[in-house]
Amino acid sequence: MTTPLSRPPERSSEDAVRRRRRRRTDDPVEPRPTSDRVTTPTVPGNDRQTGERPAGSRRARGWRVLAPTAWGLSPTFRVFLFLGGVLGVMAFLLYNEYVIQQFRDQERVRANLYANLYGLAISDALPSEVSGDIFEKIIHNKKNSFPVVVTDHRGRVTLWGGPGLPPQDATNVSRSAAASPATLAAVRVVMDAMDDVNEPVVASWNTEAIVRVYQDAQDLVVLDPEGYAVAWGGPHLPASVDTSEANRQEAAKAARAWQADGVRPLLFHVSTDSVNHLIRAGADFAVSRTGRVIAWGGPSLPPFRESGQISPEAQALYDRVAASTEPITFRVHNELKIHYGDTEWLSRISLAPFITVGVLLLFVLIGWVGSRNIRRSEQRSIWVGMAKETAHQLGTPLSSLSGWLELMSGRVHDLVTATEDMRHEAGQSVDQVVGEMQQDMGRLNQIASRFSQIGSVPELKPADVRDVINDTVGYFKGRGPQFGRHEFVLDLQAIPAVPLNAELMGWVFENLFKNAMDAMVQQEGCIRIGTSFDEERHRVRILIEDNGRGINAENLARVFQPGFSTKKRGWGLGLAFVRRIVEEYHGGHIHIPRSEQGAGTTFEINLPARTENV
Template identity: 35%
Template structure:
């Protein structure tokens, strides 16, 4: 029995060590991966600083073509680098440009004229700017407001480079009405021109338009002062995979550990069942032989008038019958027991009567029973007696008071159709570290015994009789168990 416990304990220690080692290796890999991700974020932060500086300088460019090309580069970079930035006016009341926040917001702000944002989009912009403001990343910039107005057009022809001063041209107003022109001659204005000259000017406008030789004349855009805010979104997506791996590993490890524990429990159950059946088989023959010899002695000595000897023979016969009953109990472990109509009061009474005659002489122990009005149930009386015998035996072994008290109270709950049995003693109680293991096979705090008493009691009550046994209370002042047996049908 010690060898079995030792092997089981060694197997559990090996499994726990192996599991902890695997978790440690996985955690080290996870920390290394996380460190690399953080370093990548730091490197990207450094790149974002340069990108943010470029994005802040673009609005200050007066070259619209260069500004457009750089905006395309920044747009692509914001998608890859996860850069978001916002440009507000000087009063920080109006958002002029927003990139990397929401495509729909970008589209509306870039439209001509800008489209009004809805309440949700405004809330998103405000929360984003507020978050960027709290980070303290703000730059003062100048940006051009696209408020240019076309006030006229310049239409021109083509001339030799050596005679560029002879190139024909026409200045018109915004409605394409010629105002001043030059064509193979001197400069002519609309106020001093003849009808023929005006007709020639209009012909040049049509010719230049067909050849796309037109230059719009616009007002100069105004420079405005504003603020540039930006932030970089961290790569949280890179952290998902190690978390998933850890979760999957822990899940499979937990399932494997639970499966292993169940397999070990089944193995232990099979070992104890086999051991119990073999013990019953080995005890059966000598017990039967001893009973036969006691019967023979009683027959031979029955005529003698020694009453003490007669009582001794009868007590020996009772103890041998008791041994035979115990052997039968062991033989029933692992098998479905036969049930019959049983009075639980009678079962408890038999056990109490047996123990009262065999209580230890070294200390005073009182066995008190409060019988209740219980209906008869379908049960196995020998196995139920075994439950109470184990409880009483454990109480006697744990008794450390001058006067020991063992109390049983039996009652019937007609509402729940349960027989409730409260078993209590005033022994030394169960230690805190052992309370969760008291029903485990091999669990014992005594120098003798197999640690199977409460294990068998739990199996008899819960598996064979569909009831429940549990520890209600334990301390240095005593221990209390509750046993509930359902009354599925009554006689």
């Protein structure tokens, strides 16, 4: 006698064996009501038990909280955040450059003041004690060190000192008289670079200078304090109108020869800020300033003494000759040019913008490498999770098929050994087993179809999403009562068709229903499912509400993040697939409008509707 057909023992995967066993009865499948109590199945793709302690170490959870993807930021907000970061960096760089420029201006003002003090110290305008104090306390102060080069009015380098210049002597100031041409050339290179940045300071504190007049018969030469010929005249000298450097050197050479022969010069003061005039009449001469004779000499004129009194004879000679002959004009220069560079601190701070940009680029590089490593780690976790998920989903129908095959072998034996009357009953049992096996094969095909569409563009067809909801609710009917009894309450209002992929959307509902059941584990709960149409936005709205434990507020923004799970064995892919299917494949949106501790959670799905079918 054959025994009644019963559900075969399952050989499920390790996870399924631990947690649940799929059981079926031999009773025919009842029609699917809109509201019924169903037991909880093993839903492929689910991996969250809302309300459980998150898996993983505290340190790992802490690092995940710091990740930008864990903050629940929308893509648009992330774009604005990125642009805001770029603008912030640019503002920082501009402000940094502004501060550096202000500091640079102040440093150059200070260097200009020091250059003026330098020129004043090397002039004859101050007592030697004061000049020494300026050099010791200001010019040679290491905290205020800056390169300086002194040139005369002819551009000759006379003094130099400071960082970046050739070695200095014991007085920290070098003199060109003992310098080699190579040293002077090196000084000029630094000086030209300084002049490109800072304009030289012209220093002239004395308004008078002592000049020397050397005379030999009708030839005479006027030399400035440095022995430079500023005026000359006579039959044996170059033409006075040609003031080229060669003629000046020839005139100065003649004066030095007369000096060697014992000729004594005539000394007198001239103004350095005005032009002087020289007239000659044979062996006599006179020098005037603005028409007033200040010096004279010659056999027919009285001896010259610089007493401030004008010789009438010299003045008359000057007026007479100047009326008929153009006087020789000359000017004695005693100004110095102080060429100075930036202080050492200014040179260092000028590199700050480049250092800042380099540090920012380094941080960007480190962030990019870190982000790339995080993405790779997440991808590895996702692939491992996909493998586990595939094995888990295939385990249930495969174990069921194994049980059905074992049961069928017994029924086939009954067909061979049973009597004629009992063979008919055994044949009916075999037919029912075959039907169950066909359902499991269909389930395997559905799983394969779902995974094959991940990463590709699925085909969307206009359909009524309520049919998918009813099919998914029907799938949960008759499953094992391991998680308690749960009631589905459907409020499916009339809605237009939406472009959807029924297989993938069914996967969405399975994950959401299983999440709700996990939140209501070991208690009787109610899952409410409602549909409505938003005419203003032309969207179909689907609400899935449970009365479970709810989701912690700190996890609300992370539940859709790939790799995030609160289950000890979870891989964090269930709701990640849900969001991708809804938003990327169907152009919709899913979010959690409400979740309260102890009061339950509500998921809301919005899908674009085909309004012409309303």
